[in-house]
Amino acid sequence: MKLAIGSDHVGFELKPLIIDYREELGHEVTDFGPFSTERTDYPIYGKKVAEEVAAGHFDGGVLICGTGVGISISANKVRGIRAVVCSEPYSAKLSKEHNNTNIMAFGSRVVGSELAKMIVKEWLEAIYEGGRHAKRIEMITELETEQKR
Template sequence: MKIALGADHGGYLLKEEIKEYLRESGYEVSDYGTDSCESVDYPSFGAAVGQALMEKKADLGIVICGTGIGISLAANKVKGIRAALCVNSYMARMAREHNNANVLALGARVIGAGLALDIVDTFVKASFAGGRHAKRVEMLSALENI
């Protein structure tokens, strides 16, 4: 599985930990930046990860900023992206199983690295349940055309 990562300065250090964890776990990881704790604008990195998924360069994405809010909003502006801000593993599993989320958003200033890695692990291992949830995901996709 290919995973695209992106973060602003607030999420840079956590992104680096997640990148190492994913690579050690056997995933192919593409890093869309940033490359330091120097202040940058989160929309660029959320959009880059979203675009990578839409261009089939990755199967899933993970975006990180201070709270996870801004970068998730940015990723969700890319057509076809369903980014979910998760603060626990249950949310991560439900985001994949019920909402077919393809991008996980995390807040580096909200959760610690240990919890973040557990959330990441849950997110990448879960899969869409389909069934009654498929109709709802189709409805979400239809909203992109409004």
């Protein structure tokens, strides 16, 4: 899989560990920043990664900020994005299987490096089930389309 990753300054230190781990799992990873611990704003990187995923340049994305919440809210403002914040592996897995999430977010102040790896692994290995869930994804897409008018 081709994956995009981004963070803010708070998530910066955890990001290289996740990049290395994803590459160990055999995924191609592109880092969209930031590239230092200098204070920055999470919406910048949430948007960058989300736009790349929505455009089809990447199969998915991972975003990291302090809690995962702000950066995921930013990503979800991009049409076609279904970003989820997870602090444990089970929700990560089900978010992909049931909601076909295309971006995973978590907080570096909430989860440690080993738990973050477990969350990412479950999300990457999960497969969207479709079926009964497809109708709900269509409904979400309709809501998104209504808001863009």
